[in-house]
Amino acid sequence: MKSDRSLGNRISIVVPVFNAQDYILDTIRMVQRQTYENFELILVDDASSDRSTEIINAVLGEGDNRIKLIRTTVNKGAASARNAGISAATGRYLAFLDADDVWMEDKLEKELAFLRDKDAAFVFTAYEFGDENAKPTGRVVHVPESLSFREALSRTVIFTTTVMIDMDKLSKDTIYMPLIESEDTATWWSILKRGTVAYGLDEVLAIYRRPHKSLSSNKFAAIRRIWGLYRKIAGLSVISSLFYFMGWAVRATLRRL
Template identity: 65%
Template sequence: MVSIIVPVYNAASYISKTIQMVGAQTYKDWELILVDDASTDGSADLIEKLIAAQGKRIKLIRKKVNGGPAAARNAGIGASSGRYIAFLDADDIWKPEKLEKQVAFMEKTGCAFSFHSYEFGDEEANPTGKIVHAPKKLTYRKALSRTVIFTTTVMFDTEKIDIEMIHMSQVPSEDTATWWRILKSGFVAYGMDENLAIYRRPKKSLSSNKLVAIQRIWFLYRNIADLSVPEALFYFGGWAVRATLRRI
C-alpha cells in the first residue's frame, strides 16, 4: 500500500480536486492522509465532508497550531501504515498513472528512494511545456549542485529505508535537507524520466523568489551539508547554472 501524505494549509480551493485526483489513480492500494496545519479558510471542515462522502481510506489529522509543512508531513508519516510513502502538495497535480508506474519502477529497480520528472504549470496548473527531467541516479555529491528532486514526485520504500530517516527537520527547504541527509547516509535516489506531475507556480515576484532560493541553498550548504565556504561556492555555481536553465 502507498501512504500519500498531504500537508494542508488554507487549501480549500484545491483540496476537493486533490482528493478526486488521488481517487482517480489507476493504482488503487493507497491511503490518503491529509494533515490540516491549523487552516483558517475552512479546509478541515471541507475535508471532513469529502471524507464522509468518499470513504475511510482518507484520513484527516487536525493540528491546533500551525507548525509548517515539515511538521505536517511528519505527523502524516507517523500516522501512515503503507509500505510506500509518497508526498503530494495540495496544489500540485498527479497524472492518473503516477502511483502505478512509480511503484512498478521501485519494484523493478529495488530502490528505496525514487523520484520522477515533472512539468511546470501556471497558477491554474495548466502545463507550460517546461519539463524538468529526472536523472537516472542521484548521489549525495551530485544532489548538492542540483535541486532536481521535487517533493511531489518522491516515493520511499519503508522496507528498505528506516521510516525515521524520512522525517523532516524544521529548517528552510526542509525537503531538500531531508533528501541530502538520506543520500549522505549512503542511499542513492533513482530517477524515472517520465513526466507524471505538474508543479503549480503561483504569480509571485520572480526577483523575490530568486533571493529566497539563494538564501535557502546557502543555508543548506553551510548548516546542513557542513561545507566550507570554498566548497559551498563551488556547489553554488553548479546549482545556480542548473536552476537558471530549469526555468528558462
C-alpha cells in the same frame, strides 16, 4: 486497476493542508482516480483558517476509508505537517503530495513499478511546470537515471510531489523532515548522505503549480536557503559551498528558461 489492499503493497500519501480550500477537493478526487488503488491518503490540516477542514470532512462522510484527516491546533508549517503524516503512515511505501500540485492518473502505479524494478529505497520522477491553474506550460524538468549525494548538491532536481520511498529500506527516523526552510531538500540530502542512491524516472507524472509571485524575492530567498543547506546540512566548507553553489545556480537558471 490495482486493488490489492495488503499493507505490504499499500502506499501512504502524505498531504500537508493549510488554507487550501481552492484546491483540496480536486486534490482528493485526483488521488481517488489513481489507477493504483491500494493507498491511504493522509491529509494533515495544519490549523487552516479557511474551509479546508469543512471540505475534507464532507468527503470523509462519503465513506472512503482510505482517506484520513489529522488536524493540528497550531500552524507549524509543512515540515511538521508532513512529519505528522509520516508518523501516522501504515503502508510500506510513502509518497508526498502538496495540496496544490497535480498527479497524472497512473502516477502511483508507474512509479511503484519503477521502484520495484530498481529495487530502490528512494525514487522520483520528471515533472512539468504549470501556471496558477495547473495548466502545463511546456517547461519540463527532466531527471537523471540516478542521483548520489554529491551529484544532488549541485542540482535540486528532486521535486517533493514526485518522491516515493520504500519504508522497508528507509526507516521513518531517516525520513522525518527538519523544521527549517527547504526542509524537503534537506531531507533528501540527509538520506543520500548516508549512502542511499535515488533513482529518477524520466517521465512527467506530476505538474508543479506555480502562482504568480515576485521572481526577484523568490531568487534571493532561494539563494539564502541553498547556502544554508550547504553549510548546515551538507557540512561543507565555504570553498566547497561556493563550488557546488555555482553548479546549482547554472542548473537552476537553465531549468527556468
